[in-house]
Amino acid sequence: MAQDSEWEPKLVGFLCRWCSYAGADLAGTSRKKYPANIGIIKVPCSGRVDPLFILKALRLGFDGVLVSGCHPGECHYQTGNYRARRKIALTKKFLEYMGIDPRRLQASWISASEGGKFTEVTTQVTKELKEAGPNELFADDK
Amino acid sequence: MTNREAEQRLRDEAKSLLESAKVDYIVGFADGSLKFHTTPLITRNKDDVDHLVINPFMASNLAKFLTELEGRVGIVAKGCDSRSIVSLVQDNKVSREKVVIVGIPCRGMINLSKIEQLAGKESDEIDDITRQGDKVVVKLDGSEKEIPVKEVLFDHCLACELPTPKEYDLLIDEPIPATPDEEASQAKINKLEELSHHERWRFWQNEFSRCIRCYACRNVCPACYCQRCFVEEAEPQWILSIPKWQDNLIFQIIRNIHLAGRCTDCGECERACPVNIPLRSLSKEMYDLVGELFGFKSGMEIDAAPLLTHYELEEAEDFFR
Numbered sequence: 039m040a041q042d043s044e045w046e047p048k049l050v051g052f053l054c055r056w057c058s059y060a061g062a063d064l065a066g067t068s069r070k071k072y073p074a075n076i077g078i079i080k081v082p083c084s085g086r087v088d089p090l091f092i093l094k095a096l097r098l099g100f101d102g103v104l105v106s107g108c109h110p111g112e113c114h115y116q117t118g119n120y121r122a123r124r125k126i127a128l129t130k131k132f133l134e135y136m137g138i139d140p141r142r143l144q145a146s147w148i149s150a151s152e153g154g155k156f157t158e159v160t161t162q163v164t165k166e167l168k169e170a171g172p173n174e175l176f177a178d179d180k
Numbered sequence: 181m182t183n184r185e186a187e188q189r190l191r192d193e194a195k196s197l198l199e200s201a202k203v204d205y206i207v208g209f210a211d212g213s214l215k216f217h218t219t220p221l222i223t224r225n226k227d228d229v230d231h232l233v234i235n236p237f238m239a240s241n242l243a244k245f246l247t248e249l250e251g252r253v254g255i256v257a258k259g260c261d262s263r264s265i266v267s268l269v270q271d272n273k274v275s276r277e278k279v280v281i282v283g284i285p286c287r288g289m290i291n292l293s294k295i296e297q298l299a300g301k302e303s304d305e306i307d308d309i310t311r312q313g314d315k316v317v318v319k320l321d322g323s324e325k326e327i328p329v330k331e332v333l334f335d336h337c338l339a340c341e342l343p344t345p346k347e348y349d350l351l352i353d354e355p356i357p358a359t360p361d362e363e364a365s366q367a368k369i370n371k372l373e374e375l376s377h378h379e380r381w382r383f384w385q386n387e388f389s390r391c392i393r394c395y396a397c398r399n400v401c402p403a404c405y406c407q408r409c410f411v412e413e414a415e416p417q418w419i420l421s422i423p424k425w426q427d428n429l430i431f432q433i434i435r436n437i438h439l440a441g442r443c444t445d446c447g448e449c450e451r452a453c454p455v456n457i458p459l460r461s462l463s464k465e466m467y468d469l470v471g472e473l474f475g476f477k478s479g480m481e482i483d484a485a486p487l488l489t490h491y492e493l494e495e496a497e498d499f500f501r
Contacts, residue, residue, distance in 0.1 A: 089437045090410060090418055093430045110493065120491035124474065127496035128440050131469050135373075136433060136462075137381030146501035159501050175381060176426045 047101035047167035049076045051160070052091060054084045054119075057108035057149045064153030072157040073164040076104065083107065085118030089129040092143060097176050102142045102167040104159070109147040119147070141170045186284075186353045187234045190256065193282060193350055194229040197254045203280050204251035209238040216292055216303050220245065232256070234352070236311050239289040239334065241446045243268060243402035252278045258286035260336070262345030263444035263479025264402040270479075270486050271442065273405055283348030285356040288329065288337035290316065295332050299325065330364060335460060336447035339365030347482055368461050385425055388432065390455040393423035397449035397459055398435060403442040410434065432459070436466045441487025443467050444479040 053059040059080050065072055081087060084107025092103045105126055107119040126145050134140045146159045181189070190208070197203045210221035210231040218238045221231055222245060242255055243264035257265060262281055268274040290311070292303050299306060299318055308319040316332050318325045330338065339362055344355040372380055398404045410418055411431055419427035436443070445467045450460040470476050473496055476487050
């Protein structure tokens with residue numbers, strides 16, 4: 039993919055079913071404008087997000103991944119987001135050590151009432167990914 | 181206690197464990213068929229225990245066999261092996277009551293390839309390698325060469341935090357205090373960290389284009405005990421079964437993430453790798469991250485909750501918007 043002014047990053051968002059997905063819904067129903075760069079995958083809980091999903095998305099050529107769940111203490115399953123936090127923090131740090139730009143893995147806490155925060159986060163993440171450029175990590179030519 | 185006395189005591193203890201039926205198996209080290217190598221000895225026969233040895237070449241981590249053997253097992257364990265056993269107990273893979281840990285204080289294991297490199301000879305051409313305090317004496321073509329021990333130990337041995345097992349039932353010989361040399365052990369990783377993201381990715385890309393996906397790293401790892409590994413999943417097929425570097429890299433990244441909080445830096449993956457990929461530079465980094473972010477050291481406290489099943493209310497928040 040050639041990088042020109044037309045280039046737009048593609049982003050996968052793993053949003054938890056209870057908070058962040060509802061937050062994204064709210065952004066939509068309240069007619070807030072957020073970047074169309076994000077493709078949303080609904081997951082039962084942010085704790086469901088396996089680091090493998092993140093790697094697979096990058097391997098498929100997505101430019102970035104956003105993992106989002108309920109605020110700490112507000113998880114529908116009590117502890118799912120705390121577990122997610124440990125996993126995501128380790129994954130992010132480890133991927134950075136491997137040589138993956140840390141901007142490619144982002145995480146946030148967005149509650150069902152925070153449609154505004156959802157638009158802010160996606161706008162910001164899209165902007166950062168634009169700066170990071172196209173994901174050529176797994177491209178075959180050396 | 182001299183080495184010979186320690187070896188004798190180990191054999192006596194092993195024999196009495198079998199005779200008194202306290203264990204069904206003894207797992208230890210015996211001399212290998214090649215010079216300066218050891219091979220795992222797994223036996224139910226009390227006459228076999230006379231083959232047990234203690235020497236600076238027993239590099240394998242025998243904890244691997246615990247998940248495969250049924251019944252009670254008496255296992256010879258260096259400090260690092262004992263950490264792997266503790267980690268397996270924490271994961272409920274091994275029941276503590278079914279294991280008799282025969283602890284061996286360890287001064288570090290000798291990396292034969294480092295000796296071969298320094299001596300400029302294959303190991304079967306070397307007459308003898310003996311450890312004398314802080315030196316290793318290599319006998320070669322009738323002459324003797326002294327090498328400081330730090331130059332020939334495995335990298336992970338240099339950073340050893342637990343030379344003497346903390347969790348044991350029997351301890352052969354006197355405990356040895358830990359003298360970790362982080363600097364020397366960390367040399368390869370520090371070099372990598374100086375590179376840019378791009379250069380680092382290229383480095384790993386290059387290393388993993390050599391990988392033949394033989395899974396030796398996975399098969400030798402005591403913490404890799406899954407019945408079915410994600411790489412063998414067919415629906416969905418996460419990675420291709422042909423060893424392309426992209427998929428090799430994903431395999432190894434995910435393997436290391438799975439091992440977070442369970443890898444005890446025993447260095448077995450790197451030792452087993454047939455194409456010499458510096459795998460410890462990955463596992464040690466994960467080991468350090470776990471310590472840095474969550475103050476967790478795997479295999480140290482037997483009562484500690486496994487890293488990824490536990491959480492604190494406030495931690496690692498700076499990764500989240």
